Amino acid sequence: MSGEPPPYDCHRDHGPYAGVADLLGRIAADRPRLAARHRVELRAIAPRLDAGRRTAAEEQPIRFHPARRTAALAYGATEFVAAWAGTLRRPVTLRFAHVGAADETTRELLGSLAGRLGAYPVRLELRDDGPARPAVDPTPAALRTALGESLAGGFYHHAARTARHGRTLVTPADDLPHWWAFTTGLATALAALDQATEALDLYHEARASTDDPKITMSAAYATAMLYARHLPAAAQDPARARHWLEQALRLARTVADHRQRVLSTVFYEQGLALLDSRAGEPERALRLIDDGLARLTAVLAPGERPQDLARLRHNRAQLYLALGDPQRALTELDTVIGHDPDNCEYYVDRAALHRAAGRHRAAIRDHGAAIRLGPHLPEAYFNRAVLHQERGRTGRARDDLERVLAIDPGHLDARIALVNLHLGRGALDVAEAGARAGLALTPDEPVLLCTLGLIRSERGGPAEAEELFSRALAGDPELVEAWTNRAAVRFDRGEVAAAVADLDRAVALSAAPVPRYNRGTALVRLGRWDEAARDFTDALDAPDLDRSLRRDLSTALARCRRRTS
Known part of the structure; x- marks a missing residue:
């Protein structure tokens, strides 16, 4: 890149990633090899960079991304910019205008850049003023296109704004097709943004505004999915979901065109299969899916609508797993990936x-494929970290866990796993900082409180450690680790009876050998040899016992037997 770029206009009127997409495009043109390594996220943020490679299937996606995907896109794009920044030989200032009026996607990415680029010769200048490109006053047709693109990309805040704007321009009486497109698009965006109650109201409005069979059929299915999946847990209602699915199916069976009738009917029946599976009737759900696949295959040409077929087969794989047949589930997933190889x-x-x-x-x-296609799917990073840790690759596990938290700082399991990795290698300062960072986000999280208590105990702060264990138990009275660790603190302080009481609770909650070994040790201190021997014997019966723990238990049991013989 030669020279400093002019201010990038970030105003939300220009769409998701306005301004930052222009920056990414400029870097990609200057560093094509680097861009190729970040193709998936760049393609999602700035589709024009890869427009020639888009397929018909991608133009009409049948699935919607979760709203949290934008955080993963921001992470990938930030890594791309950081890699470019690392090659700079002189300082560069990147100027962005109208940041205060930017779309949520732009603000999220700018925030990620600001947190990452401090170590590079790059300065971000974020302004609310500056020259703006004129925003064209869009027609309903143009808004509808923009709405579809935002929904397909998972950019739901912009989709909701676009749909709301569209609904101010048309009414059901003067332009029903556009009004319905804006209404159902707004409902879809709201459901993705955890505002499903408002989405439900929109579908009620649609039914009150028209009796068009296609619209009422679609609204019935969407209403069913809100009751089945998207409403708050207390408001979800399988019976109402089934009622609305049956309404959708009744209308689908009246569609004149045979092919479209089959497609709609099979699609809606997948909702029934979901409800059957949740109701503990996987065999019934499997019959629905098998029948649907047979009917779809009969009306589709070879190679047609592979993603539809993949979705049904994916549902079938999940049912095979629920029925205790992982091998058939795996075979089915192999076929699914063959149909739709880009679905993480x-x-x-x-x-x-x-x-x-x-x-x-x-x-x-x-998991590597899922990370590449996601892109940067936090769960895939986390699952891969667990696998690395199980194979003794703690460095790789740590790297993946840090990536998870860079994308999703609130990922509790990753936070706990990373703190424990630091604790395991004796990096107490880093472990404590990680635990406290997690507690800053979720102050009363029991597992983090317990972990911090263990760290404070290791660092010679037994009083603070006991208080942290007690707070953890107040939040989760079934947290075995907190009972066990608080017992250890009390035992070390000479409060052996109190330690035994805590270990009684731990043993009641868990068949693990460590609480029994610890209780046996405390009982020995109290001279209760027979009870201690029972604990050591029970602990020795545990499967897959660690060799060193088995040795310690055997030694302790032999000592008890000598005292009672």
Whole structure:
């Protein structure tokens, strides 16, 4: 890149990633090899960079991305910019205008850049003023196109604004097709943004505004999915979901065109299969899917609508797993990935089956594919970290866990796993900082409180440690680690009876050998040799016992027997 770029206009009127997409495009043109390594996220943020490679299937996606995907896109784009910044030989200032009026996607990415580029010769200048490109006053047709693109990309805040604007321009009486497109698009965006109650109101409005059979059919299915999946847990209602699915199916069966009738009917029946599976009737759900696949295959040409077929087969794979047949589930997922090889979700599911069967290398490969296609899917990074840790690759595990938290700082499991990795290698300062960072986000999280208590105990702060364990138990009275660790603090302080009381609770909650070994040790201190011997004997019966723990238990049990003989 030669010279400093002019201010990038970030105003939300220009769409998701306005301004920052221009920056990424400029860097990509200057560093094509670097851009190729970040193709998936760049393509999502700035589709024009890869427009020639888009396929018809991608133009009309049948699945919607989760709203949190934008955080992963921001992470990938930031890594791309940081890699470029690392090659700079002189300082560069990047100027962005109208930041205060930017779309949520732009603000998220700018925030990620600001947090990452401090170590590079790059300065971000964020302004609310500056020259602006004129925003064209769009027609309903142009708004509808923009709405579809935002929904397909998972840019739901912009989709919601676009749909709301569209609804101010048309009414059901003067332009029903556009009004419905804006209404259902707004409902879809709101559901993705955890505002499903407002989405439900929109579908009620649609039914009150028209009796058009296609609209009422679609509204019935969407209403069913809100009751089945998207409403707050207390408001979800399987019976209402089934009612609305049956309404959608009744209307689908009246569609004149045979092919479209089959497509709609099979699609809606997948909702019934979901409800049947949740109701504990996987065999009934499987019959619905098998029948749907047979009917779809009969009306589709070879190679047509592969993603539809993949989705049904994915549903069938999940049912095979629920029915206790992981091998058939794996075979089905192989076929699913053959139909739709760019869906990261399928690789994550297959990786879980590989891991359960002990095929760790295959699982790691599938998680790598999910990370590449996601892109930067936090769950795939986390699952791969667990696999690395199980294989003794703690450095790789640590790298993946740090990536998870860079994308999603609130990922509790990754936070705990990373703190424990630091704790395991004796890096107490880093471990404590990580635990406190997690507690700053979730102050009363019991597992983090317990972990911090363990760290404080290791650092010679027993009083603070006991208080942290007690707070953890107040939040989760079934947290075995907190009972066990608080007992250890009390035992070390000479409060042996109190330690035994805590260990009684731990043993009641868990069959693990360590609480029994610890209680046996405390009982020995109290001279209760017979009870201690029972604890040591029970602990020795545990499967897959660690060799050193088995040795210690055997020694302790022999001592008890000598005292009672």
